Amino acid sequence: MASVNVDKLSLKELVDLEAKVKKALALARDRERSELKKKMADLAETHGFSVAELFGATRGRGPGKNKSVGIAKYANPENKADTWTGRGRKPNWLVDRLKKGSKLGDFEI
Structure with missing residues (x-):
């Protein structure tokens, strides 16, 4: 390795x-x-x-x-450690971006 x-x-x-x-x-x-x-x-x-x-x-x-x-499907472009699996409540960073007009697909890993 x-x-x-x-x-x-x-x-x-x-x-x-x-x-x-x-x-x-x-x-x-x-x-x-x-x-x-x-x-x-x-x-x-x-x-x-x-x-x-x-x-x-x-x-x-x-x-x-x-x-x-548990596998993350979406990540915050400003901080890749902020992730979301696509299940449950959307994280605040994602909600804020979606309100500003971004699409969910923009954050796929």
Whole structure:
């Protein structure tokens, strides 16, 4: 893996790097979670059980709903650390910009 000398990066570069790291962490967690679920299902099956029998059925999640919600989709152009996933209440920085005529698509990551 290539090393990055963070001491020589500008503030903008550091903020961009932080956003990339947060996104990579979220994706890695999702990947690890799905791999662990698969291993647990395989192990339960080898002993004649299902995961639902051992841990109970997962409530509130239908097919296709195991997508992670925590990944940011929108970012403040002035401060890339200010992000929003697109769910829940819009952050103040976004509401202010939308009132001034900007479009939501302008802030997509």
